[in-house]
Amino acid sequence: MNENTFTVIISTFLILLLCVLVRLIIVLPACNVKQFNKEPFTTNNNIKNTKLTILLGSGGHTGEMIRILEQWGDKLNNFNRQYVISSGDSTSIHKLQKLEETTDNKDYQIDIIHRANNIGSNKLSSLINTLISFKSTFNHIIYQKWRGLPKVFLTNGPGTAIPIAYLLFICKFLGVCDTKIIYIESLARVNDLSLTGFLILPISDRIIVQWEPLSKKYKRCEYHGILI
Amino acid sequence: MTGNWKEQMLVTTGATVSFPLLIEKIIDFKFIEMISQKYKNIDRILVQYGKPETSVHMMHQILDDLQKVKKVKVKEYDDEKYGIVFEFKINEILIKCVQYDNLLNEQYSKKCSIVISHAGTGTIMDVLRSKSDNNIRLIVVVNEQLADNHQKEIGDAFESLGVLECCTVNEVFDKVVSNVAGENSESKSLPASRGAVVYNIVSEMIMS
Numbered sequence: 459m460n461e462n463t464f465t466v467i468i469s470t471f472l473i474l475l476l477c478v479l480v481r482l483i484i485v486l487p488a489c490n491v492k493q494f495n496k497e498p499f500t501t502n503n504n505i506k507n508t509k510l511t512i513l514l515g516s517g518g519h520t521g522e523m524i525r526i527l528e529q530w531g532d533k534l535n536n537f538n539r540q541y542v543i544s545s546g547d548s549t550s551i552h553k554l555q556k557l558e559e560t561t562d563n564k565d566y567q568i569d570i571i572h573r574a575n576n577i578g579s580n581k582l583s584s585l586i587n588t589l590i591s592f593k594s595t596f597n598h599i600i601y602q603k604w605r606g607l608p609k610v611f612l613t614n615g616p617g618t619a620i621p622i623a624y625l626l627f628i629c630k631f632l633g634v635c636d637t638k639i640i641y642i643e644s645l646a647r648v649n650d651l652s653l654t655g656f657l658i659l660p661i662s663d664r665i666i667v668q669w670e671p672l673s674k675k676y677k678r679c680e681y682h683g684i685l686i
Numbered sequence: 687m688t689g690n691w692k693e694q695m696l697v698t699t700g701a702t703v704s705f706p707l708l709i710e711k712i713i714d715f716k717f718i719e720m721i722s723q724k725y726k727n728i729d730r731i732l733v734q735y736g737k738p739e740t741s742v743h744m745m746h747q748i749l750d751d752l753q754k755v756k757k758v759k760v761k762e763y764d765d766e767k768y769g770i771v772f773e774f775k776i777n778e779i780l781i782k783c784v785q786y787d788n789l790l791n792e793q794y795s796k797k798c799s800i801v802i803s804h805a806g807t808g809t810i811m812d813v814l815r816s817k818s819d820n821n822i823r824l825i826v827v828v829n830e831q832l833a834d835n836h837q838k839e840i841g842d843a844f845e846s847l848g849v850l851e852c853c854t855v856n857e858v859f860d861k862v863v864s865n866v867a868g869e870n871s872e873s874k875s876l877p878a879s880r881g882a883v884v885y886n887i888v889s890e891m892i893m894s
Contacts, residue, residue, distance in 0.1 A: 504892075504893060505889050505892045505893065508892050510888065517702075518807070518808055521808055522807075525811075525879070525881065526879075526881035526884050527881075528881070529879060529881035529882050529885075530881070530882065530884075530885045533885055537888075609891075609892050610888050610891050610892060612884075612888060638891040638892075638894075640884075640887060640888060640891060642884065644807070645807040645811070645840075646806075646807045646836055646840055647836070648836065648839040648840060648842075648843045649839060663891060664887055664891065666883075666884065666887065669843055682880050682883040683877060683879075683880040683883075684876065684877070684879060684880065685879060685880050685881045685883065685884060686811055686879055686881060
């Protein structure tokens with residue numbers, strides 16, 4: 459390889475890298491300086507039948523999410539709802555069905571993904587499990603492509619939210635979708651974000667916390683009072 | 687679980703982990719004697735002691751002493767809804783101990799004058815949200831045996847809002863003795879939930 463070809467190859471590579479970085483800066487919510495109103499507005503126009511994906515994590519996470527959705531009342535009907543539930547979590551399905559009993563518009567679907575979080579098993583099997591979970595989430599996302607990826611992904615943890623959020627972010631990076639990620643931190647977090655919250659922070663468009671000290675500590679966290 | 691009791695006290699430790707140190711302090715002859723003297727209206731204590739198998743074992747250990755030393759007669763039976771139930775009477779106060787029930791906090795805290803609870807957000811919110819109509823005194827006990835679960839932070843944060851009292855296992859007795867029937871301070875109620883804000887934020891993100 460002569461000197462000139464080498465220079466061309468390296469330059470092309472550097473230009474590509476630069477393009478990737480510029481794209482990342484455009485897409486990454488953490489780099490976006492746009493400030494949202496402290497008091498969100500209240501209109502219902504143009505949001506009818508948009509696709510909203512909600513993760514029902516498990517136990518306490520599902521409990522908090524259901525309490526929040528309960529307060530939406532009839533307005534939950536405005537969305538085309540997709541609920542993501544971990545395999546084997548029958549309590550969440552039960553709670554969801556109870557919530558959906560009260561809605562008029564039954565336009566919702568439940569998708570089951572493999573559970574990543576397994577406490578007590580050894581490192582190798584938990585690694586395999588994490589990979590299966592990633593693959594299951596990936597299949598889930600690819601499958602979504604024809605049905606349309608969601609306009610908003612709403613989650614309050616736990617760790618299962620991370621692979622979904624990052625896969626959606628990669629799709630956004632590639633220009634496949636324009637999904638906004640909204641993360642709600644658990645009421646149990648007073649002074650520090652959870653690990654899930656911390657990992658989702660850079661790619662999340664909005665981060666809502668339930669205690670004031672947290673919103674003071676992290677610039678991108680917003681506080682509107684206790685949500686549940 | 688209907689009955690003709692006047693007032694009751696609820697002690698609840700959550701579903702997932704049991705809280706033996708707290709249960710030990712409550713199912714104690716001295717504690718119950720104090721209740722019967724200080725709170726003349728309380729004639730029933732409902733204790734939710736936890737789902738795990740080990741909690742049943744823990745209950746046997748605690749009750750063994752009571753049966754041997756104080757000659758208390760304990761009735762034990764298996765209930766479809768509540769799991770293994772223990773029932774006994776000390777100083778005319780009926781004490782019923784159940785494993786777990788999903789609706790326990792929501793349903794029974796309404797009928798209570800005092801609730802003693804672990805510092806889990808689920809239980810705290812269940813009690814505080816059912817508080818509107820009558821004034822329940824909520825005492826939250828931090829489980830110091832649990833590492834890294836933020837119970838102290840949660841308890842302190844809620845206490846600073848004036849909606850509950852937070853203490854450690856060793857302070858429970860004194861907490862309950864003091865301030866009988868809200869003589870001094872009346873606790874505030876929690877501001878209404880703001881979950882509707884999330885709907886607005888979702889709409890805002892769709893529109894943007």
